Amino acid sequence: xxxxxxxxxxxxxxxxxxxxxxxxxxxxxxxxxxxxxxxxxxxxxxxxxxxxxxxxxxxxxxxxxxxxxxxxxxxxxxxxxxxxxxxxxxxxxxxxxxxxxxxxxxxxxxxxxxxxxxxxxxxxxxxxxxxxxxxxxxxxxxxxxxxxxxxxxxxxxxxxxxxxxxxxxxxxxxxxxxxxxxxxxxxxxxxxxxxxxxx
Amino acid sequence: xxxxxxxxxxxxxxxxxxxxxxxxxxxxxxxxxxxxxxxxxxxxxxxxxxxxxxxxxxxxxxxxxxxxxxxxxxxxxxxxxxxxxxxxxxxxxxxxxxxxxxxxxxxxxxxxxxxxxxxxxxxxxxxxxxxxxxxxxxxxxxxxxxxxxxxxxxxxxxxxxxxxxxxxxxxxxxxxxxxxxxxxxxxxxxxxxxxxxxx
Numbered sequence: 365x366x367x368x369x370x371x372x373x374x375x376x377x378x379x380x381x382x383x384x385x386x387x388x389x390x391x392x393x394x395x396x397x398x399x400x401x402x403x404x405x406x407x408x409x410x411x412x413x414x415x416x417x418x419x420x421x422x423x424x425x426x427x428x429x430x431x432x433x434x435x436x437x438x439x440x441x442x443x444x445x446x447x448x449x450x451x452x453x454x455x456x457x458x459x460x461x462x463x464x465x466x467x468x469x470x471x472x473x474x475x476x477x478x479x480x481x482x483x484x485x486x487x488x489x490x491x492x493x494x495x496x497x498x499x500x501x502x503x504x505x506x507x508x509x510x511x512x513x514x515x516x517x518x519x520x521x522x523x524x525x526x527x528x529x530x531x532x533x534x535x536x537x538x539x540x541x542x543x544x545x546x547x548x549x550x551x552x553x554x555x556x557x558x559x560x561x562x563x
Numbered sequence: 564x565x566x567x568x569x570x571x572x573x574x575x576x577x578x579x580x581x582x583x584x585x586x587x588x589x590x591x592x593x594x595x596x597x598x599x600x601x602x603x604x605x606x607x608x609x610x611x612x613x614x615x616x617x618x619x620x621x622x623x624x625x626x627x628x629x630x631x632x633x634x635x636x637x638x639x640x641x642x643x644x645x646x647x648x649x650x651x652x653x654x655x656x657x658x659x660x661x662x663x664x665x666x667x668x669x670x671x672x673x674x675x676x677x678x679x680x681x682x683x684x685x686x687x688x689x690x691x692x693x694x695x696x697x698x699x700x701x702x703x704x705x706x707x708x709x710x711x712x713x714x715x716x717x718x719x720x721x722x723x724x725x726x727x728x729x730x731x732x733x734x735x736x737x738x739x740x741x742x743x744x745x746x747x748x749x750x751x752x753x754x755x756x757x758x759x760x761x762x
Contacts, residue, residue, distance in 0.1 A: 402686045404693045414666040426656075430666065432631075433658040440650070451639070457625075459632040467629065469612040483682065487601045491614075494603045498612035517628035 366421040367434075368397035368408055369513060371561045374469050374525040375431040376418045381517045382435045384554035386442035391519050392420075447513040449471065461506070461515035465522050468499045476529050496533070504539040520549040528560050567596035567607055568635075570760045573668050573724040574630040575617045580716045581634045585641035585751035591619075600676060612658070631653040631661065634713050646712040658703070660714035664721050665700045675728050703738040719748040727759050 383389040397417055399405050404415045411427045412419040419429045420437070428434050439448050448462075449455040475492035477483045503519060512515045520530050523546035526535045536543035549555060568575050582588040596616055598604050603614040610626045611618040618628045618634070627633050647661075648654040674691035677683045697741050702718060709715045722745035725734045735742035747752060 390734050400623055402684070404690050404697075409694070409697045413694065413701040414663070415694055415697075416666065416672060426652075428655055428659050430662045433655065436658070437655055453625075456627055456632065456636055459635070460627050463632055464613070464630045467615065471613060482683075485601070485680075491601055495608070495612065495614055498603075498608045498614075502612040522573055 365392050365423060367392050367394045368411070368417045368419040368421075369394035369492050370396060370417060371543065372528070373399075373417055374473075374521050377418075377524075377558050377560070378521045379418045379420075379431050379434050379438070380558045381521060381554045382438055382447070382514065384557050385517060385552075386438055386444060388438055388442055389557070391441075420495075432466070432514075439514075441475070447517075450454050458511075458513055458515050461510060462518055464499065464502060465515060467520035468496075468503075469518075469522055469525060471495055471499070472525060472530065497538075500535055500542070504542050507539075507542045507545050510545075514532055516549070517554075520546060520555060524550065524555070524560065564591050564622065565620040566591050566593045567610070567615060567616045567620075568593035569595060569597050571727070571736055572598075572616055573672075573720050574615075574665075576723075576757050576759070577717050577720045577758045578617045578630050578633050578637070578688035580753045581637055581646070581713065584716060584751075585637060585643060585646065585757050587637055587641055588756070590640075617740075623731060624679060631665070631713075638713075646716075657710075657712055657714050659761070660709060661717055663698065664714060667695075667702075668717075668721055668724060670694055670698070671724060671729065686692070695738075699738055703741050705743045706738075706744050709744075715748070716753075719745060719754060723749065723754070723759065 367376070367379065369380075380389065383392050387500060397405060397408050399408065399415055399417050407416070408419060409415050411421060412429050416429065418431050418434055420434045421427050428437055436448055439446055449458050471492060475489070475496070478488055478492065507519065510519065523535070523542065526533060566575070566578065572719075578644060579588065582591055595601070596604060596607050598607065598614055598616050610620060611628050615628065616627060617630050617633055619633045620626050627636055635647055638645055648657050670691060674688070674695070677687055677691065700707050706718065709718065718741075722734070722741065725732060
């Protein structure tokens with residue numbers, strides 16, 4: 365399998381953490397495919413017209429995206445316990461928590477884009493800040509109940525993304541449980557193998 | 564079930580089309596919850612800290628989001644054939660097509676926000692236009708192969724959203740098959756029951 369990859373995309377990292385946690389990382393070849401909001405990647409767009417990564421090409425030539433779809437596919441290839449529960453309340457709790465973590469990342473990426481503009485809209489910057497505090501509080505409230513699985517991995521990547529792009533936020537100050545979870549989880553080989561680099 | 568709803572959100576409409584197509588619409592009570600990028604909705608944020616709709620409150624008080632998660636949940640409540648295939652290649656094709664349609668909607672919403680700013684970034688406006696053409700071409704290439712299901716419903720909502728917010732694009736010009744699909748699908752009761760209104 366070929367994964368369109370870059371070292372700093374949190375959504376790519378989520379997929380790679382999932383692959384490492386499931387022992388599938390060796391089956392994935394990565395190709396560096398930098399994407400940016402301002403620069404559509406024309407080669408990538410032949411496989412994913414939205415010009416987004418991660419995008420995964422399977423051995424039969426078919427293509428999967430987005431990061432959720434790729435992780436669910438990887439979950440079907442592995443032999444261990446499912447990391448996205450197959451059904452019932454456990455599945456929907458997992459998916460809702462994953463949507464929280466993923467939507468939070470989407471918000472942070474938009475916030476960063478706004479922050480970098482010549483004239484950020486003050487009301488929009490304020491809205492991002494308010495939602496971020498609410499999302500952090502929601503993560504803090506339930507982090508200790510999150511089992512090993514896709515949502516947990518995404519929350520770990522989220523913590524690292526906050527460190528990487530929003531160090532000023534000092535997110536740990538109001539989130540001792542999330543901070544403790546993150547400190548422990550980031551020691552895992554899956555996180556160590558996928559460290560964000562400036563390179 | 565209580566759905567945080569607004570008449571113009573394409574993601575809300577997707578959920579409501581799904582509910583109508585599965586005979587579940589009568590089990591959903593809607594409450595009008597207007598959200599905007601610039602104005603976090605504080606009451607909604609108690610249930611979804613990201614301040615996004617659709618957000619669904621179940622009878623036991625638990626909450627589901629985003630629109631994909633809600634549709635998958637609704638699919639488990641209905642008696643007909645699954646509208647999101649449960650497994651195998653059919654599932655991943657459905658999910659990838661759904662990701663195309665949903666990611667396309669995300670792109671259009673960002674494009675619209677950019678267009679409405681005092682000083683849109685030309686490079687960003689160009690990037691949205693390029694991706695939109697690529698995404699339309701991708702939809703056109705496979706629309707005739709898309710079976711009844713979540714991806715199909717989302718593509719129908721997408722066509723209507725293009726009409727509503729991007730009439731200038733004249734998307735039908737290069738997409739005769741997508742246009743024919745849309746013309747037929749929009750006659751369905753599920754689409755007629757969820758018409759976008761300015762109200």
